[in-house]
Amino acid sequence: MEEGDAGLESAILEANWNRLLIILKPKFFPKNEAGQLVNPRIIATMARTLTEPSPDVPEKVKIVFLKCLMNSCVNGYEPKEFDYAESASKEGKNFYEILREIYAKDSVTDAVANKHGYPSFTHFPYEGVAKWATNYISYVLLNHEKQSDDKLEILRLSIQFLCNLCKSPPQCIFDEQFKKTMIVFIQHEHLPVQRAACAFVHNALTLFQEMYYTDFEKDSLTLSLIKPVKLGIPSAIDALKYLLKDPVRLCSIYKDLPTDDRLYLLELIYQELRETGFETSAIKFSSESISFLSNRFxxxxxxxxxxxxxxxxxxxxxxxxxxxxxxxxxxxxxxxxxxxxxxxxxxxxxxxxxxxxxxxxxxxxxxxxxxxxxxxxxxxxxxxxxxxxxxxxxxxxxxxxxxxxxxxxxxxxxxxxxxxxxxxxxxxxxxxxxxxxxxxxxxxxxxxxxxxxxxxxxxxxxxxxxxxxxxxxxxxxxxxxxxxTKIGVADNNVLREMGITLHDEGSGKSVGIMPLERTCRSEKEAE
Missing domain, CATH: 1.25.10 (Leucine-rich Repeat Variant)
Known part of the structure; x- marks a missing residue:
């Protein structure tokens, strides 16, 4: 392991949090100073520290770890399960502690790629962190105590981390309790959490297609998305438009919409049709939806x-x-x-x-x-x-x-x-x-x-x-x-205020537009 990687690992293992917060830069993670991916052993060490139920890890350190792990699964390592470590964790040891020990035995190439067939330089098993994140999110919903700013940031980052994993979804995000929690959080009072929840819902809808939410849950989502849509959250707007593609969605939720939300939704549909056109509109109308709107009118x-x-x-x-x-x-x-x-x-x-x-x-x-x-x-x-x-x-x-x-x-x-x-x-x-x-x-x-x-x-x-x-x-x-039959030319105050008038040309058919003289206008206005 390079000196920079060794310094990171020792700071984590020694719980030297002040030093860690100085040398660890989430913005550039998972690249080291040389521009290379950090050793996967560092990722495993972070994951182990985050997922262990230890009260000694400060919240600011958890925030930094979450940011690093979140960036690593986007700009570094691709998610992939590691069956050997999963089975070994059944012995009672932390999943990532076992993985760290495997990486530490020999070089990563020899110990992992050859013996276990795992592509450790390009992939990382994020399931354990994902499980920890879903448990934390559900815990916050059930625990009604006021959240500190740091805890709210941990909540936001947990949701964002799971959002980044949607292309290779871990099994834990299909948990029914977690799905219900995310529907609630798209109306969370803390705007950053609300934005993250809307982004997750949008990814779940578009990437998982019909396999994630039931029709009943989609109706509930449609109703709940109106609030963040009013706030102008882009992912909420896109998610709502996606849901409205369903031919019967509008009909099924319309009666349950509060009056103000109903007006807002109709105005959103109108502006979408007017500005983008029917063919390019993200909202697609079926004959059922059209008949519903017509009958309502x-x-x-x-x-x-x-x-x-x-x-x-x-x-x-x-x-x-x-x-x-x-x-x-x-x-x-x-x-x-x-x-x-x-x-x-x-x-x-x-x-x-x-x-x-x-x-x-x-x-x-x-x-x-x-x-x-x-x-x-x-x-x-x-x-x-x-x-x-x-x-x-x-x-x-x-x-x-x-x-x-x-x-x-x-x-x-x-x-x-x-x-x-x-x-x-x-x-x-x-x-x-x-x-x-x-x-x-x-x-x-x-x-x-x-x-x-x-x-x-x-x-x-x-x-x-x-x-x-x-x-x-x-x-x-x-x-x-x-x-x-032509009777005559009608007088009109609107034309008069514009300084023009209609004039019969005398042919019996033609009517011309003429400027109204100022004296004539003054007389008319005086009358």
């Missing part, structure tokens, strides 16, 4: 109407709003695999629900000044209490120009435009849905909704696209539109 969508004059409990309407966004994205997918789009387009009850819900919103909005009444002034979208300027540069208090509450925070904000988007997607190249829309008087409804409305950004664009899809290759629908 149909059952609950009328609750939005209850917010006509008040906010009520905004959680349920917000759930419907996010569901509408998800359905809007799913029906706009252009990938080759359109089975999920067909599933939604064939759902006649969903289309009927959207049409009559749009009719209700439209009628209520015309009845008076409520949360569904179109907003014709852009300054009504400013946050409450803010100071805004008009086109003449004059300031006005927002509270004097708007209703109580912020328009953008109300569940009705953008909901009407979202319904039109979904309707337009459902009639796209679908003859039956085009006919159904006409038969339910949906065409005049869409055209009447084609007005600038600050409550519903892009409502005109979505309506125009929907009308295009309604009339595509459908002569009967085209005739309905062709039979409409």
């Amino acid at each position: 149909k059952r609950k969508s009328d609750c939005v109407l209850k917010t006509v004059n008040s906010y009520m409990d905004g959680t349920e309407p917000m759930e419907i709003m996010i569901l509408l966004d998800i359905l809007g994205v799913l029906t706009s997918i252009t990938s080759e695999d359109k089975n999920f789009v067909v599933t939604l387009q064939n759902d006649k009850s969903l289309l009927i629900n959207c049409i009559f819900l749009l009719k209700s919103l439209h009628m209520i909005g015309k009845e008076g000044d409520n949360f569904f009444t179109p907003v014709q002034r852009l300054n009504e979208l400013a946050p409450s209490g803010s100071i805004v300027k008009d086109l003449n540069g004059e300031t006005q208090n927002e509270n004097a120009a708007r209703r109580s509450g912020d328009i953008q925070s109300h569940p009705a904000f953008g909901f009407k435009a979202g319904l039109i988007r979904l309707i337009g997607n459902m009639v796209h190249k679908h003859k039956g849905n085009q006919e159904l829309l006409r038969e339910t008087d949906g065409i005049p409804l869409l055209l009447d909704s084609c007005n600038m409305d600050a409550r519903n950004p892009l409502i005109m664009q979505w309506t125009i696209l929907a009308m295009r899809n309604v009339c595509e290759n459908n002569t009967a629908n085209q005739e309905v539109v062709r039979g409409l």
Whole structure:
């Protein structure tokens, strides 16, 4: 053994912890000063000291040993069982003490490789350390005493050590008690422990596939992962997305989710679909999941109407709003695999629900000044209490120009435009849905909704696209539109605030956009 290795071993055997903490550098372990792997006898000595039930080993030394062993199984020795030492340990001696004695008898090559057939220069038996780590982790869960900072670090490193062994998993991590403990620890109050537990769960899910967690345990994991996902822990996010690949996972856990977690999960799904696209999304939707979301929307969508004059409990309407966004994205997918789009387009009850819900919103909005009444002034979208300027540069208090509450925070904000988007997607190249829309008087409804409305950004664009899809290759629908009579050009406060107006060109068909003169604007505003 080289002098550096001998110094490490003597410091451990003599329990000279101060000297050991000076000369042992976990960051560079298991390489020595010459850049070579340390003798496996050093690894065995560390493992023996860590796993022996001795109160004399300081916690800081255990932390250093765990860091070294953790690094050694990633950047040095590969995990591999050593059957001879395992059988010899049955004599009552420590597993790693026997292994250290084997290494000490002769050179490692002669004593181990030749006599026992173990590749000692490239592999190391980590099972004993893994067993100690799982026992320690389970002990912490059962022992409710407050943990010191050093003990919390030992807990984190124990989990991280096992996480590093997942590619060659020791049998002890399949213990049922340990599996339950890890599910609990993904919500641990100490963030570093929580991060390590999430990393282990992610590795267990992706590397062990179906052999590790039962379906019931996966449901429990899905529910528990919401908390660390909210904290932005990457491994938790990836683990949750992996679990949601299951075709029935969302359906099975949805009713058990607290309301806030339900909204968060739906928003996560929506953002994933919108930002990455259906084909590259880590969350895969089955026909069962799509039907579940559609049915949920149909059952609950009328609750939005209850917010006509008040906010009520905004959680349920917000759930419907996010569901509408998800359905809007799913029906706009252009990938080759359109089975999920067909599933939604064939759902006649969903289309009927959207049409009559749009009719209700439209009628209520015309009845008076409520949360569904179109907003014709852009300054009504400013946050409450803010100071805004008009086109003449004059300031006005927002509270004097708007209703109580912020328009953008109300569940009705953008909901009407979202319904039109979904309707337009459902009639796209679908003859039956085009006919159904006409038969339910949906065409005049869409055209009447084609007005600038600050409550519903892009409502005109979505309506125009929907009308295009309604009339595509459908002569009967085209005739309905062709039979409409032009009455005149509607005035619009939104356009006026933008400094423009619509102008009838006199041809009976053309309508142009013209700048609004400042004097004209001042007169209009004075009125």
